[in-house]
Amino acid sequence: xxxxxxxxxxxxxxxxxxxxxxxxxxxxxxxxxxxxxxxxxxxxxxxxxxxxxxxxxxxxxxxxxxxxxxxxxxxxxxxxxxxxxxxxxxxxxxxxxxxxxxxxxxxxxxxxxxxxxxxxxxxxxxxxxxxxxxxxxxxxxxxxxxxxxxxxxxxxxxxxxxxxxxxxx
Amino acid sequence: xxxxxxxxxxxxxxxxxxxxxxxxxxxxxxxxxxxxxxxxxxxxxxxxxxxxxxxxxxxxxxxxxxxxxxxxxxxxxxxxxxxxxxxxxxxxxxxxxxxxxxxxxxxxxxxxxxxxxxxxxxxxxxxxxxxxxxxxxxxxxxxxxxxxxxxxxxxxxxxxxxxxxxxxxxxxxxxxxxxxxxxxxxxxxxxxxxxxxxxxxxxxxxxxxxxxxxxxxxxxxxxxxxxxxxxxxxxxxxxxxxxxxxxxxxxxxxxxxxxxxxxxxxxxxxxxxxxxxxxxxxxxxxxxxxxxxxxxxxxxxxxxxxxxxxxxxxxxxxxxxxxxxxxxxxxxxxxxxxxxxxxxxxxxxxxxxxxxxxxxxxxxxxxxxxxxxxxxxxxxxxxxxxxxxxxxxxxxxxxxxxxxxxxxxxxxxxxxxxxxxxxxxxxxxxxxxxxxxxxxxxxxxxxxxxxxxxxxxxxxxxxxxxxxxxxxxxxxxxxxxxxxxxxxxxxxxxxxxxxxxxxx
Numbered sequence: 001x002x003x004x005x006x007x008x009x010x011x012x013x014x015x016x017x018x019x020x021x022x023x024x025x026x027x028x029x030x031x032x033x034x035x036x037x038x039x040x041x042x043x044x045x046x047x048x049x050x051x052x053x054x055x056x057x058x059x060x061x062x063x064x065x066x067x068x069x070x071x072x073x074x075x076x077x078x079x080x081x082x083x084x085x086x087x088x089x090x091x092x093x094x095x096x097x098x099x100x101x102x103x104x105x106x107x108x109x110x111x112x113x114x115x116x117x118x119x120x121x122x123x124x125x126x127x128x129x130x131x132x133x134x135x136x137x138x139x140x141x142x143x144x145x146x147x148x149x150x151x152x153x154x155x156x157x158x159x160x161x162x163x164x165x166x167x168x169x
Numbered sequence: 170x171x172x173x174x175x176x177x178x179x180x181x182x183x184x185x186x187x188x189x190x191x192x193x194x195x196x197x198x199x200x201x202x203x204x205x206x207x208x209x210x211x212x213x214x215x216x217x218x219x220x221x222x223x224x225x226x227x228x229x230x231x232x233x234x235x236x237x238x239x240x241x242x243x244x245x246x247x248x249x250x251x252x253x254x255x256x257x258x259x260x261x262x263x264x265x266x267x268x269x270x271x272x273x274x275x276x277x278x279x280x281x282x283x284x285x286x287x288x289x290x291x292x293x294x295x296x297x298x299x300x301x302x303x304x305x306x307x308x309x310x311x312x313x314x315x316x317x318x319x320x321x322x323x324x325x326x327x328x329x330x331x332x333x334x335x336x337x338x339x340x341x342x343x344x345x346x347x348x349x350x351x352x353x354x355x356x357x358x359x360x361x362x363x364x365x366x367x368x369x370x371x372x373x374x375x376x377x378x379x380x381x382x383x384x385x386x387x388x389x390x391x392x393x394x395x396x397x398x399x400x401x402x403x404x405x406x407x408x409x410x411x412x413x414x415x416x417x418x419x420x421x422x423x424x425x426x427x428x429x430x431x432x433x434x435x436x437x438x439x440x441x442x443x444x445x446x447x448x449x450x451x452x453x454x455x456x457x458x459x460x461x462x463x464x465x466x467x468x469x470x471x472x473x474x475x476x477x478x479x480x481x482x483x484x485x486x487x488x489x490x491x492x493x494x495x496x497x498x499x500x501x502x503x504x505x506x507x508x509x510x511x512x513x514x515x516x517x518x519x520x521x522x523x524x525x526x527x528x529x530x531x532x533x534x535x536x537x538x539x540x541x542x543x544x545x546x547x548x549x550x551x552x553x554x555x556x557x558x559x560x561x562x563x564x565x566x567x568x569x570x571x572x573x574x575x576x577x578x579x580x581x582x583x584x585x586x587x588x589x590x591x592x593x594x595x596x597x598x599x600x601x602x603x604x605x606x607x608x609x610x611x612x613x614x615x616x617x618x619x620x621x622x623x624x625x626x627x628x629x630x631x632x633x634x635x636x637x638x639x640x641x642x643x644x645x646x647x648x649x650x651x652x653x654x655x656x657x658x659x660x661x662x663x664x665x666x667x668x669x670x671x672x673x
Contacts, residue, residue: 003196010192019184036190036198043199065388098183101176111488111528120177135488142486151173 001046010039013056016122020060023117025067026106038063057132060122104154112147115140261310261337261410263288265442271435272316272331279322281331284315293334296415298358298385298400299351303411306347308336329418331432335440341378341409348379348406351413355383355402363387364400370498372405372433376443380405382430389419396420403433407441467671468517472539474667476523480659482533482628483650484635491523491535502538503555503612503625504571504596505562510623513551515540530601535660536625539668548619552590555614555623559594571598571610583658584615586666586673588622591615593661600629607631611657615665622668624661628653 001009014035022031038059042049052058105113111133118129119140126144130137263286274280291303291311303311312335318328338344358364364387372380382403389398396419403414414433438444476491502510502520510518518540525533542548558564562573575595581588593613600606610627628635638651 006196007192010195014190014192015184019180023180032190036195039192039195040198040201043196046199097176098180101180109528111486116173116177120174121181123181139486139488148173155173155176 001043001050006043006046009042009055013059014039017056017060017063020117020122021063021067023102023105023121024064024114026102027067030067031063034063034066035059037066061132101155104151107154108147108150112143112150115143116147116151119144261312261335261440263312265410265440266312266314266335267333267412267414267432267436267439269316271439272432273429274318278324278328279319281316282319284317286315287313291334291336293332293413293415295330295332295417296355296400296402296413297361297387297398297417298355298364298383298402299413300354300360301351303334303336303347303413306336306350307343308338308347308411310337311335327418329416331416332414333436334413334415335436336411338409338411341406344406344409344411345379348404348411351402351404351411352379352381352383355381355400355404356385358383358385358387358400361385361387367399370430372403372430372437375434375438376407376441377434377437378406378408380433380437382433401429403429405433405437405440407437410440412436412440468519468539468541470519471670472668473519473521474537474660474664476521476535478663479523479535480652480656482525482656483652484628484630485525485527485532487525487527487532489526491525491533493521493523496522500536501564501566501625502536502623503558503614504567504569504598504608504610504627505558505564505573505594505612506555506566507558507563509566510538510540513540513554513621514547515542515551515621517541530629532629534625534627535664536623537664537668538623540621540623542619542621545619548616548621551621552614552616555621556592559592559596559612559614562596567598569598571596577612580613580661581615583662584665585662586615586617586669588615588617588665588669591665597634600631607634609634611661613661613665615661615668617665617669618672620669620672622665624664626657626660 017038018028018032018035021035022028025031025034041062042055042059049055049058105116108116114133115129118124118132119126124132126137126140130140133140266286269280269282272281289311290313291305291308293299293313314333314335316331316333318325336347338347356366358366364385367384367386370382372382380403382401384399384401386397386399389396399418399420401416403412405412405414412433414429414436416429476493479491481487481490500522510520518538520536520538522537523535524531540548540551542551556577559577560573562571564571573594573596577592577594579591580593581591584591591613593611596610596612597607598610600608606629608627609630610625613622613624613626615622615624635653636647636649636651637654
């Protein structure tokens, strides 16, 4: 993967992956930083990336794992999370309905949230979600079904014009 | 608008939350990562070269490993290994380094084979957690021996690495101090930002003065999909010597712990010129069977129930189902147990442990132990002792105080295998969350000829127990499956049948 290929990959995927990771972790700043770091690692391993079937899935998974790792470190070790990218980025305003949706997603069990984000937001077919998560397709279908039901209930509880608690900082 | 699908579709279309940043910035950061990695590799090579002239610092990059396996004397994990003929060592030599025969391979990986031995090397370049060499810490003589999984065999590439560093100090006191210092470092893992402690286990008994195994995990700098690095570090002192054994690999979260403790004990014995007490290098825990003690005196894997036959804990969704694991630290087979099972005086034991996990926590656990005694009288006496534990619950191995909720009752006719005697009791103890969650444990002991089978089966619920289907019960929960009693009995039947299968 040369510079031009990487830039094209980055420009085509960055916003999309950011949104997906934001939906998964509920924090847009953190999502942006982790996705940026994941792309940096993709460039650092560009030779390997050339043989990866789904580079975007690689970046998404890496970013998600970075986010989880940073969260764990903050929670359990009391250490400051690493700030690999350094400068904190300026974030555009996020639509209130999206904030509410992300807040509702955040209330789902992690496995259900992951399945919903990968299927409905990353637009992956069920079998590909199953492959990425590493569970049978039947399990993904069950998680999707339960997750959608729970999400509908959470969104129905949402008062008109107000966002649910939690979500972005 | 509460339709989740349309909200999700709109979210996908808008792709909100994306910041303003450039591909060039990501490339600059990527180049920085590459430079740092190259610098580490270069420094690692320099360290190996410098050791000829003097002590160096541990430098490490690479895979991790989680490794804990049966403790020989201190728990239900395994039997005490009687100290072998421990002869005081005179001068550390290559003969005091571990060999393939000392190392326990773990399924599904092939056996370890010796790769290279380095004289005067007190560093473990593969251990990310240790930042000092044994030479730095005062060792007069040092060696390192590297092992790899037998090349060319299936899964060899995924087995990771195993290394042993051995050093001789001026005195036993000094060796023990260094051992404690290194054990602390292995647990805190100062060399890795973000390392998390996965568990510790003591290594005691026989010739060993001090010893422990620390296991940490951390995210890789070079991320592989769905894997974390695990580093298991055993630090053991015996006489005036210290052994540091490191097992590392990349693993997925659900992979069961590998074996390291028996290997460390064997290596410690050899380090001081004693005969290692352990089993040969073949894995005693191969497959889905005995993981916690070597099979001896007629007991073997066939005496342990296959967890894949357990009925599902259908109140909770689990991606893995019943999953065999090695508790770290070790746990008693029965919550009400007063002493480790080795106190019962059996001549052999095999044991296994399974857990059921949701995405968030362990919600089910099965602990099975099969004990063989010298004669029926000894088995009978042990049965009575276990019965007393189940009645009085003098537990002191779990760190909590279980409460007996149902005294033992005779269930021998409920079990297909037809044991001479069998009794079941119930106990509860608090869950780890500090809230209402409670472990509801069923404890069983069954006796047949010279053998006992113990089964501890726990499910997390609370404050009410899992539903029994009794609608008159004030705790009846109509939204739950009524499968709890059936599940208990099925697991007990299977465990007892397997436990005495060779006697019937």
